[in-house]
Amino acid sequence: MRLSSTLSFLVDDAVGVPDTAAFLSALGARLVADGLPITAGALTQAAAHPIIARRTWLWRSDTGRVIEALGFEAAGPANPGSRTVGRDWLAGLGAATVREHVIGDIHDGAVISWAANRSLSGSELEELREVARFAASPLAVFAARSTLAALLEAYLGRRSAAQVLAGRLRRELGEIVRAALLYADLRGFTELSEMTDPKDVVTALDAWFDRIAGAVHAFGGEVLKFIGDGVLAIFPVGERNASAACDAALRSVAAARAGMDHLDRARAAQGLPPLPFGMALHVGEMLWGNIGTADRLDFTAIGPSVNVVSRLEGLCRTLGRPVLLSGAFAAETTQPLLALGEHTLRGIAAPCAVFTLNE
Incomplete structure (x- = not known):
C-alpha cells in the first residue's frame, strides 16, 4: 500500500x-x-x-x-x-x-x-x-x-495533578514554594448550614468558590485547597518577582470582592442573607508535600507562612475588616495601605504587623 x-x-x-x-x-x-x-x-x-x-x-x-x-x-x-x-x-x-x-x-x-x-x-x-x-x-x-x-x-489542582502524573506516589518532603498566599473564609457558615436546607448550602458554597477561584485564576494564581468553606491559593514567585505576585494577589482580591458584592445583591433580591467573608494576604515560603498514610496520600501546604495567613484571616472579624495583609506582604506592594499596628496571632509567638486596604 x-x-x-x-x-x-x-x-x-x-x-x-x-x-x-x-x-x-x-x-x-x-x-x-x-x-x-x-x-x-x-x-x-x-x-x-x-x-x-x-x-x-x-x-x-x-x-x-x-x-x-x-x-x-x-x-x-x-x-x-x-x-x-x-x-x-x-x-x-x-x-x-x-x-x-x-x-x-x-x-x-x-x-x-x-x-x-x-x-x-x-x-x-x-x-x-x-x-x-x-x-x-x-x-x-x-x-x-x-x-x-x-x-x-x-x-x-494543576500543581498536585502534575506531581501525580509525574509518578510521585510516596510520602516525601516535596518542594519549597515561595509565593504570595491568599486565604479566604466565609463568616457564620456554621450558623448558615444549621438554618438552611443542605441543597441551598451547597449552592451558596459553589457560588462563593466560583467567585474566589475565578478571581484567583484570572490573575495567574492557583487554588491549592478547599478547606471546608475556606480557600487557600497562591501566586508563585518565579517567572514574576514577589512584588508582581503580590500585586496580582491584590487584583484578585478586588475582583473577588466585586463578585461577592454582585452575589449578595442577587441573594438579597431572593430574600437570602449575604455571605460575609474574610480574606488575608501574606508572602513567604511554604512546603508543598505528599503526606498521609502509606496507601492514602494528600498533597498539602505546611509551614510558618501558611500558619500566618490562616491566623491572619481569623483576625478579620476581631478587627472588623474584610481584608488583612501582613507586614511582609505590605513591604512588597506600592498600593496605599492602612496600618493597624502589631497583633498577636493565635499560636504564633512573634507579633505580626497588620495592614488593611485604604478604602
Missing part, C-alpha cells in the same frame, strides 16, 4: 508524540509526504472535563500549525451541530473535498476530517478510511491521558 509509512507511524510511533495536536500535525504531514493531496485536517474528540465537552484541533499543510477550538455543549441528537466545527472550518478554506470519518461512537470517540485540493479517487478514499481505522488505537491512548489529566486537575 502507498501509505505504508503513514500506517507504520500509526502502529509504532504515534503513541509517543506529546499530545493530540502533535499527532494530527505529524499524521497530516505524513499523508502529504506519501502523495495524498491533503491541504488541511481536523480532529474532534469528546472531552472528560467539568466544563469542556469536546476539543477540536485544526491543521493546515501550508503552515504546519495546529490551532484548537473548544466546545462546551455535548454532541448528540439534541445538538447535531456540535460536531461540525472541523468540517465547517475545512469547507471555509475552499477545499475541493472534505471527507469525514467517525472513529468510534461520537459520544466517546473521535471524528477526523480531511480536505484536499482536488477530488479524491476511489483508492485514495479507501486509503483515508484505512488511516482512520489505524488511528483509533493511538487516539484512544490520547483520550485516556486527557481524561486522567482532567480528572486529576479537577480534584487536585
